[in-house]
Amino acid sequence: MSADFTKTPGSEQINMSAIDLNPPQKSLFNFGFAHPQATDYAAIGLPRMKCSKVSVHYGEKLAVSDASLNIMPNEVLALIGPSGCGKSTLLRCLNRMNDTIPGCRVSGKITLDDEDIYASDTEVVPLRVRVGMVFQKPNPFPKNIYDNIAMAPRLHGLVSSKAEMDAIVENSLRRAGLWHEVKDNLKQSGTSLSGGQQQRLCIARTIAVNPEVILMDEPCSALDPIATAKIEQLIDELRRQYSIVIVTHSMQQAARVSQRTAFFHLGKIIEVGETEQIFVRPREELTERYITGTFG
Amino acid sequence: MTNSFDRHTIHRFDEELQALYFQVLEMGELVLNQLCLALESVKNKDLTLARRIIDRERVVNEMEVSADTAVCAILAKRSPKGSDLRTVLSTSKIVNNLERIGDEAAKLANFVNYMHSHEDGDASNFPLDDILRLGGASSEIAQLSLDAFERLDGEQARRVIEFHRTLDQQFQHGLHHLMGFLQAEKANVSNAVSQVMMMKALERIGGHAQRIAELVVFQLEGEEPRHHTQDMAQDFPLEE
Numbered sequence: 001m002s003a004d005f006t007k008t009p010g011s012e013q014i015n016m017s018a019i020d021l022n023p024p025q026k027s028l029f030n031f032g033f034a035h036p037q038a039t040d041y042a043a044i045g046l047p048r049m050k051c052s053k054v055s056v057h058y059g060e061k062l063a064v065s066d067a068s069l070n071i072m073p074n075e076v077l078a079l080i081g082p083s084g085c086g087k088s089t090l091l092r093c094l095n096r097m098n099d100t101i102p103g104c105r106v107s108g109k110i111t112l113d114d115e116d117i118y119a120s121d122t123e124v125v126p127l128r129v130r131v132g133m134v135f136q137k138p139n140p141f142p143k144n145i146y147d148n149i150a151m152a153p154r155l156h157g158l159v160s161s162k163a164e165m166d167a168i169v170e171n172s173l174r175r176a177g178l179w180h181e182v183k184d185n186l187k188q189s190g191t192s193l194s195g196g197q198q199q200r201l202c203i204a205r206t207i208a209v210n211p212e213v214i215l216m217d218e219p220c221s222a223l224d225p226i227a228t229a230k231i232e233q234l235i236d237e238l239r240r241q242y243s244i245v246i247v248t249h250s251m252q253q254a255a256r257v258s259q260r261t262a263f264f265h266l267g268k269i270i271e272v273g274e275t276e277q278i279f280v281r282p283r284e285e286l287t288e289r290y291i292t293g294t295f296g
Numbered sequence: 297m298t299n300s301f302d303r304h305t306i307h308r309f310d311e312e313l314q315a316l317y318f319q320v321l322e323m324g325e326l327v328l329n330q331l332c333l334a335l336e337s338v339k340n341k342d343l344t345l346a347r348r349i350i351d352r353e354r355v356v357n358e359m360e361v362s363a364d365t366a367v368c369a370i371l372a373k374r375s376p377k378g379s380d381l382r383t384v385l386s387t388s389k390i391v392n393n394l395e396r397i398g399d400e401a402a403k404l405a406n407f408v409n410y411m412h413s414h415e416d417g418d419a420s421n422f423p424l425d426d427i428l429r430l431g432g433a434s435s436e437i438a439q440l441s442l443d444a445f446e447r448l449d450g451e452q453a454r455r456v457i458e459f460h461r462t463l464d465q466q467f468q469h470g471l472h473h474l475m476g477f478l479q480a481e482k483a484n485v486s487n488a489v490s491q492v493m494m495m496k497a498l499e500r501i502g503g504h505a506q507r508i509a510e511l512v513v514f515q516l517e518g519e520e521p522r523h524h525t526q527d528m529a530q531d532f533p534l535e536e
Binding site: 251252279280281282287288291292293294295 | 305376379518519
């Protein structure tokens with residue numbers, strides 16, 4: 001495959017007047033990595049994250065091969081493909097979650113706002129604040145709802161007063177669509193919530209530190225259709241502020257929530273395109289066979 | 297590309313698509329038969345045949361409802377994608393166009409019934425050459441478009457789309473001849489209007505057949521050919 005999946009339609013048209021070259025510095029979320037608001041990537045249509053020829057090995061096994069992909073601001077990018085195709089592996093590379101797996105080697109280049117996230121001087125903890133992750137199974141801390149949200153801002157020293165923390169907790173829960181359901185029981189344990197509420201709590205926890213990119217690894221696979229619909233609605237709202245990359249086995253979900261979709265097969269990206277194009281007239285035969293259920 | 301109904305991991309889905317495909321072919325056959333019989337009734341001024349066609353229009357409508365139901369079921373149960381989605385969408389629209397061809401055929405039969413069941417007219421004096429020529433062309437284009445659907449033949453579908461221009465020209469010639477006839481003869485106005493309406497019905501049949509061919513192209517390629525609305529005769533029916 002020689003196709004270049006890093007090109008995005010319209011990305012070459014840069015509206016220079018929309019770029020604020022000297023934006024105000026917000027120390028609250030500056031972790032000494034690149035400043036998130038240094039460039040308005042959405043305004044100029046540049047990728048928020050960029051994967052260039054990324055390959056991942058688990059020991060001898062090649063899990064992802066030469067994957068090139070852009071993650072644009074304010075978009076939901078869905079990664080689809082059969083089990084073991086490398087989509088979750090690539091997702092986990094985006095905030096270096098694979099660092100903890102023995103024998104995992106990542107080659108190629110992944111950048112966040114043009115900075116190499118695998119550079120030797122990159123600190124992983126601030127990176128994971130900027131690129132948050134929501135997992136398949138809701139995993140709230142065994143603490144109350146308030147502390148679930150407050151823990152990360154507190155650890156990273158993002159707040160200086162109780163009032164400020166209260167505001168972050170309320171704001172995060174509101175944006176996760178959970179505030180009205182839990183506002184009177186913030187001292188209740190996070191693990192006592194329903195599965196769907198727990199997952200929204202995890203999303204609230206992720207956005208409490210104001211990330212730029214949110215990674216979601218099958219966030220609804222353990223949820224019922226109602227809870228799934230609430231998460232999908234939430235994803236649609238969060239897109240206005242963040243870039244979201246979602247791995248899902250549900251093609252319906254990919255079609256519903258994403259603007260672009262990438263299809264993986266045997267560690268390779270077979271096709272990336274606008275979601276509508278992928279699901280109505282895919283260019284590649286393999287994609288067609290996968291989405292129509294005529295695979296294998 | 298050909299139709300093959302043993303592709304899906306879920307075999308039941310293949311069966312449902314196959315059933316829908318055969319339903320459309322069956323409906324197409326019936327509609328073509330209705331059209332041919334309607335032309336026969338025009339040619340032979342056959343009132344009995346015309347009434348049979350009008351009666352059988354109900355069956356065409358029932359087939360449309362049945363195909364629509366099958367389409368809804370597939371959409372609800374299978375959420376088709378890619379070529380499956382295009383197949384279901386285009387099939388649904390083809391069914392709709394077939395039903396309209398059926399309507400137009402019944403309309404022809406209605407005019408035969410009207411013109412020849414009144415004693416006051418001069419219906420027998422009207423020239424039929426143009427109507428029959430137009431009828432031959434419209435039934436041919438309908439047949440060709442259904443063949444293109446049956447074989448999923450994109451090339452033939454594109455030929456049908458082009459062929460429709462010829463039908464437009466025939467429609468305009470027919471109108472001009474009729475106007476000449478009306479100026480020369482003192483003809484009954486209602487019969488003259490019926491003649492025009494019959495020509496228009498045949499022209500519309502060609503339009504629906506063209507649409508079927510366009511849908512075959514969409515099914516195969518994912519893009520619809522450009523609509524030739526500016527060429528359509530109904531916009532400027534009396535232009536030379």
